[in-house]
Amino acid sequence: MRRLGGVLAAAVLCTTAAACTNAPPPPLVPKTEAPVITTTGPKVTEIVVGVDDVAGGYNPHSLAAQSPITTALSSLLLPSPFRPGNDGAPQLDRNLMVSAKVTKAEPFTVTYTIRKDASWSDSAPIAAEDFYYLWQRMRTEPGVVDPAGYRLINNISAREGGKVVEVAFGKPFPGWRSLFSNLLPAHLLKDAPGTWSNVLATGFPATAGPFQVRSLDEPRGEVVLERSDRYWEVPTTLDRVVIRRATHSQMAESLSKGDNQAALLRADAADVNLLKTIEQVTTQPVPRNEVVQVLLRPASTQLKDVKVRKAVLAALDREALIASGTQSGPSASFRADSYVVPPSRAGYAKSITANTLDAALSDQLLTESGFVKSAGGWQKDGKPLKLRIAAPEKSEPYVSLANRIKVQLKDRGIDSEVVTPTAEDLFSKELVESNLDIAVVPRVDAGDSAAALASEFGCAGDAPDGATPSPGNPAGFCDPALQSDIDAALNGKALLSDVLARVEPLIAAQAVSVPLFQVVDLLGVLPTMVSGVGTGAPLAGVLSDAPEWRRLDK
Numbered sequence: 434m435r436r437l438g439g440v441l442a443a444a445v446l447c448t449t450a451a452a453c454t455n456a457p458p459p460p461l462v463p464k465t466e467a468p469v470i471t472t473t474g475p476k477v478t479e480i481v482v483g484v485d486d487v488a489g490g491y492n493p494h495s496l497a498a499q500s501p502i503t504t505a506l507s508s509l510l511l512p513s514p515f516r517p518g519n520d521g522a523p524q525l526d527r528n529l530m531v532s533a534k535v536t537k538a539e540p541f542t543v544t545y546t547i548r549k550d551a552s553w554s555d556s557a558p559i560a561a562e563d564f565y566y567l568w569q570r571m572r573t574e575p576g577v578v579d580p581a582g583y584r585l586i587n588n589i590s591a592r593e594g595g596k597v598v599e600v601a602f603g604k605p606f607p608g609w610r611s612l613f614s615n616l617l618p619a620h621l622l623k624d625a626p627g628t629w630s631n632v633l634a635t636g637f638p639a640t641a642g643p644f645q646v647r648s649l650d651e652p653r654g655e656v657v658l659e660r661s662d663r664y665w666e667v668p669t670t671l672d673r674v675v676i677r678r679a680t681h682s683q684m685a686e687s688l689s690k691g692d693n694q695a696a697l698l699r700a701d702a703a704d705v706n707l708l709k710t711i712e713q714v715t716t717q718p719v720p721r722n723e724v725v726q727v728l729l730r731p732a733s734t735q736l737k738d739v740k741v742r743k744a745v746l747a748a749l750d751r752e753a754l755i756a757s758g759t760q761s762g763p764s765a766s767f768r769a770d771s772y773v774v775p776p777s778r779a780g781y782a783k784s785i786t787a788n789t790l791d792a793a794l795s796d797q798l799l800t801e802s803g804f805v806k807s808a809g810g811w812q813k814d815g816k817p818l819k820l821r822i823a824a825p826e827k828s829e830p831y832v833s834l835a836n837r838i839k840v841q842l843k844d845r846g847i848d849s850e851v852v853t854p855t856a857e858d859l860f861s862k863e864l865v866e867s868n869l870d871i872a873v874v875p876r877v878d879a880g881d882s883a884a885a886l887a888s889e890f891g892c893a894g895d896a897p898d899g900a901t902p903s904p905g906n907p908a909g910f911c912d913p914a915l916q917s918d919i920d921a922a923l924n925g926k927a928l929l930s931d932v933l934a935r936v937e938p939l940i941a942a943q944a945v946s947v948p949l950f951q952v953v954d955l956l957g958v959l960p961t962m963v964s965g966v967g968t969g970a971p972l973a974g975v976l977s978d979a980p981e982w983r984r985l986d987k
Contacts (some may be wrong), residue, residue, distance in 0.1 A: 469769055478961055478984050479673035480800055481697035482975075483684035487676060489651050490856070492633040493615045494567070495822055495855035496576045497825070498875055499723055502695060504974035505676065510875050512559055512638040513614040521779055521971035522608040523880060528666045529641075531572075541588065541602040543609050550595055551637040551664040554726050559906070560595030566619030568600075574629045575904035576860030579879035581887035581923060582612050607925035608881030616641075632859050643669045643980045649847035651943040654678025657977075667890055669980045676976075680764045681707065684957070694963045694984075697975055700955035701827070708957045717762075718763040719954045720777035722972040724876040725758060726769070726829060727838065732909020733870040742944035744798035745820070745871075746846035749838060749987065750790040755949050757837050758830040763955050769948035770942050773886045773933060776951050777971060780930065784937040789947060797847050820849040820870040823863060825856035834949070835873045864907050874907060876948070878972060881923040883929050891919045895959060910945050942961060962986050 476915035484505075493507040506628040508516075514530050515523035525533055531546040551559045570581035589603045602609075618639040622632055630781040636649050645661040656676040660669050676846060679687065679696075682702050682758035686691035689711045697719065698704060727749070729742045736742050759765040796806070804811040810974065811818040820842065835851045842849045849871075862919050863869055878885055881974050892911035893904060918936050921927035939947065956975055958966045962985055971975040 438453050439529075440574055441470040458657050459947070460842070465661070477672045478670070479965070480671060480695065480979075481677055481687075481693045483676040483677055483679045483687055483693045483698070483725050483898060484706045485678070485698055485890070487649075487651055487656050487678050489635050490633070491637065492629075494571060494577050494617075494619075494862045495630075495632075496578060496875065496877060497630075497858075498633070499578075499686055499721075499875055501721065501974065502676065505655070505976035506637070507615045508969075508977040509644045509674075509979055510637055511615040511617065512551065512563075512641040514615065515610045515821065515860075516969040516977070517880065517973045519970060533610075536599075538605075539602075541605045543600045544600075544928045545598040545600070545613075547596045547598070548665070551641065552663065552665065552921065553618050553620075553641050554661065554663050555618075555621075555639045556596065557618070557639070557664070559616065561589065561591030561598040562602065562623070564588045565615055566623050567617060569611060569715060570629055570632075572902070574861075575865045576857075576907075578877045579611070579884045580904075581879070581891060582606055582608055582881065582884045584893075587922070591853050601620060604920075604924045606923065607883050608923075611880035611884060614626065614880070632927045633636045642930050644674065647673070670983050671979070674976070674979055682805065685711060686952050688957055688959060691959065691962060694959050695721065695966050695975075696957045697954050698957075699762070699952070701762040705762060705955060711957070713959060713961050714957045715960055717956045717958075717968050718766070719956045719968045719975055720767060720775070720972065722775070722878045722915055723952045723955060724769045724775050724878070725834065725949045726874065726972065727754070727834070727949065728872040728874060728908045729944055729947070730864075730870060730872060730909050731943075731945060732905070733821075733868050735818065735870045738802060739943060740798050740802050744802065745842070745847065746789050746814055746944045747791040747795035747945065748847055749796065749841055750788065750946065751947055751949065752790070753832055753841070754786045754837060754947075758834050759950055763953040764950045767953050769950050769952040771933075772937050772946055774950055775890065778878065780882055780931070782933070785941070792845060792885075805862075806846055810846050818847060820847065821858055821868070822849050822873065823869045824851065824853055824870040824873040825859050826853040828856060830952075831873045838871065839867040860907070864909070865904060868897045872907060873950075882971070883925075883932075886929070886933070887919050887923045888935070889943070890936075891923075892916050908945050910943070912939070912943060916940055 487502050491503050491506050492498045493503055512529045514533050516526050518524040520795045529551050531548055533545045536542050536544040562594055566585055568583055570575050571580050585602045585604050585606050587603045590599045607929055621638045637646055639780055643664050644658040647657040647659040649656050658674045660672055681698055684696040690948045708714055729736055731737055770785040771781055799811055804813045822835045824831040832853055838849050839849045889906055915936055918932050922929045924933040946963050964985055965982045
């Protein structure tokens with residue numbers, strides 16, 4: 434593998450002068466204020482979208498960076514060989530690709546042919562090095578989204594100046610179309626100082642699409658995207674898209690005045706009613722690719738015993754957690770009653786039919802596990818049972834739910850504390866190195882449910898070349914008895930629906946995961962002012978259709 438990597442580096446990665454110089458990478462997009470539009474210049478056609486936040490961390494491959502703004506920006510600024518169609522199925526993006534198809538059965542090989550005119554905003558071509566860089570990072574970095582498919586790849590080679598990419602797998606992978614979405618500019622990132630956690634932390638060093646970043650001002654809460662002069666395909670009808678942070682009341686006011694033409698917010702029942710009062714505003718739910726889940730981690734010392742995990746599970750009131758987290762907003766209609774497939778995706782089937790709360794069972798299981806209940810709580814061998822509950826800092830509904838879990842556990846005499854590390858520390862360090870017992874975190878869907886099953890509940894094993902052990906899943910869970918079924922779904926030897934019917938009851942019996950609900954935002958639009966602004970393709974985000982948006986009043 435090292436020799437093949439060297440060949441690729443020498444023969445492919447130097448396809449442009451920019452990729453083979455020692456010059457430092459160009460600075461990230463400056464955090465400048467939005468430009469002032471003068472009345473003497475040409476009239477600018479723009480659409481303004483209100484959002485909850487534009488917080489930094491825009492790497493769509495990092496669990497720590499998941500947010501509507503990350504999804505929005507990556508869908509417009511980063512290239513993908515396949516994009517979800519209206520039915521959610523991946524479709525070849527012919528704005529980027531000439532073709533992508535399986536060209537060999539043994540070894541299972543997929544050949545991608547990239548358009549010769551497809552390039553990054555700094556004029557470097559989109560090429561094999563971008564595929565190679567993403568593969569290397571996704572198979573070895575902790576806290577990435579659905580790495581299982583990338584770990585099946587044995588080698589990436591290139592021809593025709595890097596525009597033809599051959600990806601050889603160790604095993605068949607029917608879900609290969611879900612790979613290599615949101616490619617990153619390898620020529621700027623592979624030798625840049627810092628680590629994977631710094632990739633797209635504050636902006637985009639280069640983009641490739643119909644829009645480019647005019648300004649990204651996180652403190653001010655505004656991102657301005659404008660039509661890209663370097664885009665090789667049909668230009669957008671809009672000059673500019675402005676994404677602006679605001680409170681929910683501010684969004685409602687801006688919509689009522691026409692200052693904003695759309696708003697995307699995580700809404701509760703009051704917010705739903707608020708938007709309904711605005712004349713001419715239409716609303717639609719927009720499911721994120723994000724399911725809220727509670728992980729009871731077998732990797733922790735306190736919860737390594739399945740009987741203790743079952744006792745803690747029986748102390749939790751899942752119904753109350755769902756009600757608390759959704760606040761009767763759009764997410765309330767998207768209960769996650771499956772351990773793998775999100776409610777909004779094809780193939781979703783309920784496997785959870787009852788509440789988790791069973792106070793008598795919880796007490797019984799703890800007693801059977803050697804714990805004794807006293808006025809101070811549960812103890813075993815003189816040591817108290819105290820659990821550490823983690824949620825990503827300042828991230829809702831995760832922090833609120835972690836605190837609600839603490840209250841529920843206290844009601845059963847189980848002591849606990851809530852810790853809120855930064856999202857980056859939580860996924861890249863705390864869930865890898867430390868002894869967290871419970872984690873309230875997102876399960877992110879990257880497009881292939883078989884890969885999601887393997888990534889969330891499979892045993893990681895070693896990288897294909899044996900050089901680097903692959904990081905474990907966030908729960909620290911591995912059951913060899915399940916692995917053959919998980920591998921069969923991943924490699925296409927068995928239907929996913931059949932595998933889930935066998936595996937999900939076994940996952941439930943292990944008391945590892947408590948899925949709650951899919952996070953669903955609310956989109957408000959002024960159809961008298963704009964057309965084409967809708968929910969976007971499933972799990973692709975509202976801004977995925979922005980190249981087709983139009984202003985009607987200008």
